[in-house]
Amino acid sequence: MNQFNKTDLVKGDITLIYADAIVNAANSSLLGGGGVDGAIHRAGGPAILEACKKIVAAQGNCKTGNAVITTAGNLPAKFIIHTVGPVWNDGLHDEATRLANCYKNSMQLAINNQCKSIAFPNISTGIYRFPKKLAAQIAVQVVHAVLAQTKDLDKVIFVCFDEENYNYIREQLLLYI
Ligand code: APR
Numbered sequence: 001m002n003q004f005n006k007t008d009l010v011k012g013d014i015t016l017i018y019a020d021a022i023v024n025a026a027n028s029s030l031l032g033g034g035g036v037d038g039a040i041h042r043a044g045g046p047a048i049l050e051a052c053k054k055i056v057a058a059q060g061n062c063k064t065g066n067a068v069i070t071t072a073g074n075l076p077a078k079f080i081i082h083t084v085g086p087v088w089n090d091g092l093h094d095e096a097t098r099l100a101n102c103y104k105n106s107m108q109l110a111i112n113n114q115c116k117s118i119a120f121p122n123i124s125t126g127i128y129r130f131p132k133k134l135a136a137q138i139a140v141q142v143v144h145a146v147l148a149q150t151k152d153l154d155k156v157i158f159v160c161f162d163e164e165n166y167n168y169i170r171e172q173l174l175l176y177i
Contacts, residue, residue, distance in 0.1 A: 006147050007140075007156050007173060010119075011166045014159040015043035018076045020115035021069070023106050025123045026052075026082040028061040030068065036121045036161070040080060044073035048080055065101030067109050079113060081106045085124030088131065096138055099124055103142040107153065117155040122165040136168035144176055 014022055014036060024040045027033050030052035032041040041048055051070035055062075062068055067083040083106045086098035102123050110118040120139065124130035143156050158173075160166035 006154060007143065007158065007176075009158045009160070009166065009169055009173060011160050011163070013039065013161065014119055014121050015039050015075055017119045017157060017159055019117040019119040019155070019157055020077065021079045021081050021106075021110045021113070021118040022072060022075060022077040023067075023118065023120045023123070024080050024082045025085055025121055025126070025128075026062065028063065028084050030056050030062055030082055033127075035126045040075070044075045044080065047071050047073040052082065065098040065105065067102065067105040069109050069113055077119070079110075079115065081109050081118070083123065085128050086130065088124065088129040091134075095124075095130065096134070099130060099135060099138050100142045103139055104146060107143070107146045107150075107156070111150060111152045114152075116153065117157065118153065119157040119159050121159055121161065122169070125165060132165050133168050136165065136172045140169060140172035140176070 025036050055068050062084050064084045067081050069079050069081050072080045083102040085102050086095040125132045125135045158169045
């Protein structure tokens with residue numbers, strides 16, 4: 001199966017997605033926030049925050065580009081993978097590499113936890129103001145590069161909450177057919 005068959009694109013709310021792992025666009029405190037972070041904590045319930053607090057107590061805050069894994073609480077997924085995207089500054093502060101690391105590290109964590117499917121929101125493209133077109137190029141390119149190197153993931157689902165992100169991701173996926 002080539003990588004194209006392993007990617008899906010959905011427009012909607014990631015808290016409703018049935019995937020082994022759902023990725024959260026968190027902040028370094030892992031204590032929740034607005035956007036998709038708020039939606040996941042609201043829908044998943046307090047068990048997620050409790051697990052995040054334990055992680056921070058044990059290893060400190062989550063650095064940009066890194067990822068941690070917790071229970072998914074009440075959500076249909078098995079796990080939540082919390083990753084901290086870069087705040088967009090001017091593109092000259094390693095933002096692209098840091099965003100790429102979010103996707104790479106989240107997929108690796110999913111593989112390490114025997115996940116067969118993982119769902120991503122458009123990390124950093126909301127409150128963190130990362131340009132959506134560039135973020136879509138990075139996301140799709142990194143996901144395909146990782147899928148080409150592993151047999152351990154069967155499905156990566158891009159879950160876009162807004163039309164603009166949906167169209168940019170769709171445009172990028174079509175390059176891989
Ligand atoms: N399902 C899927 N995607 C969603 C949902 C949802 N329920 N809610 C929001 N989004 C989308 C946004 O439309 C945006 O495209 O997630 C993308 C990421 O936006 P943010 O959630 O604002 O995340 P980010 O830009 O990475 O900023 C992270 O925001 O919520 C805080 O605690 C978080 O400080 C951190 C910062």
